Amino acid sequence: MTERLKWAVIDSWTMTRRNLTLWVRVPAYIMFTVIQPLMFMLLFRYVFGGAIPIKVKGGYVNYLVPGVIGQTCAFTSFNTALALAQEIKKGSIDRLRSMPMARSAVLVGRLGADLVRLTVTIGVLIGTGYLVGFRFENGAGPAVLMILLALAIGLALACVSAFTGLAIKDEESVQAFGLIWVFPFTFVSAAFVSIASMPGWLQAFANNQPLSIFIEALRALALGGPLAQHLWQSAAWLVGILVVFGSLAARAYRRV
Amino acid sequence: MTESAILVEQLHKSFGPVEALRGIDLAVPRGTVLGVLGPNGAGKTTAVRILTTLLRPDRGRAVIEGLDVVRRAAEVRKIIGLAGQSAAIQDELTGRENLEFVGRLYHLPRDRCRRRAADLLARFELVDAGDRAAKTYSGGMARRLDLAASLVAEPAVLFLDEPTTGLDPRSRIGMWSLIRDLVAGGTTLLLTTQYLDEADELADQIVVIDHGRVIASGTSDQLKDQVGGDVLEFTVADPARRIRAAALVSALSDHDPQVDEASGLISLRIGRRGSDALVEAVRILDQEQIEVQGLATHRPSLDDVFMSLTGHSAEDLAEAR
Numbered sequence: 099m100t101e102r103l104k105w106a107v108i109d110s111w112t113m114t115r116r117n118l119t120l121w122v123r124v125p126a127y128i129m130f131t132v133i134q135p136l137m138f139m140l141l142f143r144y145v146f147g148g149a150i151p152i153k154v155k156g157g158y159v160n161y162l163v164p165g166v167i168g169q170t171c172a173f174t175s176f177n178t179a180l181a182l183a184q185e186i187k188k189g190s191i192d193r194l195r196s197m198p199m200a201r202s203a204v205l206v207g208r209l210g211a212d213l214v215r216l217t218v219t220i221g222v223l224i225g226t227g228y229l230v231g232f233r234f235e236n237g238a239g240p241a242v243l244m245i246l247l248a249l250a251i252g253l254a255l256a257c258v259s260a261f262t263g264l265a266i267k268d269e270e271s272v273q274a275f276g277l278i279w280v281f282p283f284t285f286v287s288a289a290f291v292s293i294a295s296m297p298g299w300l301q302a303f304a305n306n307q308p309l310s311i312f313i314e315a316l317r318a319l320a321l322g323g324p325l326a327q328h329l330w331q332s333a334a335w336l337v338g339i340l341v342v343f344g345s346l347a348a349r350a351y352r353r354v
Numbered sequence: 355m356t357e358s359a360i361l362v363e364q365l366h367k368s369f370g371p372v373e374a375l376r377g378i379d380l381a382v383p384r385g386t387v388l389g390v391l392g393p394n395g396a397g398k399t400t401a402v403r404i405l406t407t408l409l410r411p412d413r414g415r416a417v418i419e420g421l422d423v424v425r426r427a428a429e430v431r432k433i434i435g436l437a438g439q440s441a442a443i444q445d446e447l448t449g450r451e452n453l454e455f456v457g458r459l460y461h462l463p464r465d466r467c468r469r470r471a472a473d474l475l476a477r478f479e480l481v482d483a484g485d486r487a488a489k490t491y492s493g494g495m496a497r498r499l500d501l502a503a504s505l506v507a508e509p510a511v512l513f514l515d516e517p518t519t520g521l522d523p524r525s526r527i528g529m530w531s532l533i534r535d536l537v538a539g540g541t542t543l544l545l546t547t548q549y550l551d552e553a554d555e556l557a558d559q560i561v562v563i564d565h566g567r568v569i570a571s572g573t574s575d576q577l578k579d580q581v582g583g584d585v586l587e588f589t590v591a592d593p594a595r596r597i598r599a600a601a602l603v604s605a606l607s608d609h610d611p612q613v614d615e616a617s618g619l620i621s622l623r624i625g626r627r628g629s630d631a632l633v634e635a636v637r638i639l640d641q642e643q644i645e646v647q648g649l650a651t652h653r654p655s656l657d658d659v660f661m662s663l664t665g666h667s668a669e670d671l672a673e674a675r
Contacts, residue, residue, distance in 0.1 A: 105461065112458045116444070123446040123487070193442030193503075196406040198431040199459040 106200035113207020117181070118214060131177065131215050132222050135170040139163065139223060142290055143230050150291055154321060156233055163227040164320045165289035167220055167248050168313035172284050174216050175255035176276045178208060179263030183272045186264070186354055205351050209256050216252040220245060236322040244319035247332065251312045254339040261343050264350035283309045288317075308335040358417075359384040359511050359542035360405065365414035367400055374400040376566040377414070382544060382559070387537050389557025390546040391656070397566040398546040402515050405544070406436045418511055432460075435509030437501045437517060445489035449480050449499050452488055453506055460507035467506075474502040478532065494525030501532065511542045518552060530555055550656030560656075562663060570663050575626075578654045581662045582609065582623035586631055588639075588649035589618045596620070599644045606631050624651065 121127050139162065142150075147158045154161045185191045185204075194204055224232070224245075234241040259276065266272050286296070286303060287310040293301050304310055312335070315328035360382035367375040375397045382388040390398050403409040405416050407427040416423045421430045443452055450471050457467030475484040478498040483491060488499060497517065504512060517533070518526040533556055537543055547553055553560050554574050561571040570577055586603065590596045593615070600611045600620050609623040624631040632651050639646055 108461075109459060112455070116447070116455055119451070120444060120446045189438060190442050190444070192403070192406075192408050193436060193438075194459065195408055196431060196434065196436040197456070197459045197507075198428060198461065203459075 102200070106202055106206075109200040109203035110206040110210060112199075113203045114210035114214070117207055117211030121211065121215060127177075131174060131219050135166060135173065135219055135223055136226055138169065139166045139226065140230070142166070146290070152292055155235055156321075157231065159227070159231040160233065160235065160321055161317070162290065163223065163232040164244065164316040165287075165313050167223055167244075168251065168287070168309060168316055169284040169289045170219055170223065171216065171248055171252040171312070172255055172280050172309060174212065174219060174252060175259040176273075176280065177215070178212050178256040178259040179266075179272045179276055180269065181212075182208060182260060182263035183267055183269045186267050187269060191354055202348075205260065205347065208260065209253060212256050213249060213253055216249060217245075220248055234320050236318075236320060240319040240322075244316050247312075247316060247319065250336055251316075251332075254336050254343070257340060257343040257347050261347040261350055264347060264354055267354075283307060288313045308332075308339070311335060357383055359386075359419055360388070360544060361415075361417045362401070362405070363415045365401065365404060365416060366412045367397075367404060367409065368412055373566055375404075375411070378563070378566070378568055380561060380568075382542060384542050385537075385540050386558040387543040387545060387556055389553035389560040390544065390563060391548070391550065391553045391560055391660075392546075392563035393548055396563045398563060399515060400566075401563075402436075402438075402513050402544070402546060406434055406513055407431055432507070433510045435504035435507065435512045436515070437504035437512070438515035442503050443488050443496055443500050446487055448485050448487055449475060449491070449502075450484045452499060453503055456503045456506045462507065470506050474505060478502045492525075493521055494528060497521060497525065497529060498532065501529070505536070509541070511544070512536070514543065514545045516546055516548065518547070518549065526552075550660065554656050562660065564664055570659070574656065577656065577659045579626060581654050581658050583625040584623070584628050584631075584651045584653055586622045586624045586635060586649075586651050588620055588635070588646040590620060590644060590646055591618055592645065593618070595644050598642065599639060599646065602638050602642065602644075603635050605638075606634055 121131075142162050143159055147162065150158060152158050152161045182191075191204060195201060234244075262275055263272050266275060286300060287293075287307060288304065289309070293304045293310065296304055311328065311331045315325070315332040317323075318325040318328050358381045360380060362378055362380040365375050365378040366373075378397070378401055380388065380390075390401065392398050400409065404411050405418065405423060407423050407430050410424055418430050419433055421433075423430050442456065444455075447455065453471035453474055454467045457470055458464075462470065475481050478501070480495060480499060480502070483495060488496060491499065501514070501517065504514075514533070518529050521529065530552070533543070533545070537556075545553070545556060558573065559571065560574060560577060561568050562577070563569065570580065572580075586606070588599075590599045596613060596615075596618060600613050603620070603622055604611050606627070607622050607624045611620050611622040613620050628651055632649070635649065639649075
């Protein structure tokens with residue numbers, strides 16, 4: 099049993115490394131994962147930001163950066179579904195599973211690589227954020243905690259995405275489906291604007307959907323302010339999503 | 355039972371209402387090549403997926419080197435290799451990286467992975483391309499790399515799922531010679547193909563699958579005998595002597611000769627008598643001084659076999675689906 103666990107870890111690491119190598123070698127992937135979130139951040143910082151009336155310490159840029167990080171967690175999860183759908187189409191998942199490797203490693207290695215990628219993106223966002231005026235206002239400990247929370251959010255959403263990729267299988271449909279849920283959840287949220295500025299009927303959704311809750315928690319960690327409620331609500335959502343979609347993804351993977 | 359590297363008994367598999375396999379039996383002696391021949395959708399790929407532990411059968415049993423593919427799947431995976439139409443090849447990795455990566459997943463030590471990768475690149479004439487990204491490879495090179503990847507862990511039993519589909523004729527012949535070398539080294543091979551010449555070329559035994567059932571099996575020669583064996587053919591230009599010629603050669607066979615009045619072609623099924631019948635035909639026609647052209651015997655192609663078994667040519671069926 100320990101032998102099996104040892105190989106499961108090694109195989110997952112092998113798959114993670116392979117996925118990261120593929121990522122580094124395709125310029126379009128780097129573009130998608132690093133440049134796109136940066137563009138969103140700079141667009142809102144310099145183009146829309148001036149028109150968005152938000153009073154927080156340090157100005158709109160401080161409000162914006164945790165929001166863009168939350169949005170990025172959702173956008174990056176796209177790739178998980180796409181990559182899995184591509185591998186199914188190519189037949190490479192079949193080939194991998196005919197080898198004596200740990201079966202879970204395909205899925206774990208995918209999530210592992212996507213998490214490393216997300217870490218890089220968040221690093222770039224925070225670094226660039228600092229150049230355009232963003233500052234953590236709540237100390238180093240909560241700042242680190244914010245990054246960890248973002249990664250946990252990224253992992254949970256990647257599980258949702260993995261499930262859709264493995265269940266739908268067709269690349270184009272996966273992409274279309276991804277857009278359908280990611281856009282409303284990221285834009286009808288607390289990511290870029292105050293929810294109070296939305297019409298009442300929309301506020302009900304925006305206030306209670308998980309991405310808003312996650313972003314408020316990220317923001318509270320970065321900037322200070324009331325934290326406990328955001329944190330436990332986030333934790334509850336995260337556990338729920340991980341349990342439900344983690345097992346759905348595992349089940350869909352076994353059936354591929 | 356231990357004589358067979360691959361043994362399959364009454365394998366059934368359905369996908370919803372579609373019965374992909376309806377009771378397949380196979381036995382492949384160690385070190386031999388079984389060609390599984392059939393049109394698209396006949397059930398070939400489903401059978402391979404079950405044998406390579408990717409799919410569970412609904413009923414029946416499949417055993418690789420004495421190991422049940424369902425109950426001892428993990429052990430089966432250690433001794434099999436699978437290569438197929440498209441591939442385990444990652445386009446962004448180099449040929450060498452692809453092979454080393456497969457080695458890691460077979461849990462070979464790192465230095466052994468490197469050695470195997472170098473050996474295989476040399477053997478498959480990919481040394482020059484070894485450190486280039488696989489996306490720059492031609493179709494034939496990609497297939498060779500794919501085949502090489504399936505051999506990294508030196509499997510005892512190899513499955514090739516349509517290894518030359520979509521390749522140009524020259525690359526196909528290259529693949530054939532690589533596959534022949536492999537088999538000469540003692541590997542047991544199960545090969546699926548829609549190409550009759552490919553099965554003819556590579557397989558010791560052939561099974562013909564259609565609609566999830568084995569409809570014929572045997573060596574290439576046995577299958578050809580099923581459609582009446584060799585054919586003796588010659589043309590008599592003089593219409594007046596044609597009937598006499600046909601009557602003379604009819605003594606050589608139990609079958610009746612076919613006479614095509616338009617072209618003057620006379621053909622006669624002669625079973626396995628081959629050159630005997632040819633010599634005899636020359637003698638009796640010469641005795642009566644009948645002038646003939648193009649006197650020869652030829653073996654029926656597997657396409658003739660498929661046609662007589664199913665009523666369709668394999669290519670027609672493949673296109674219809």
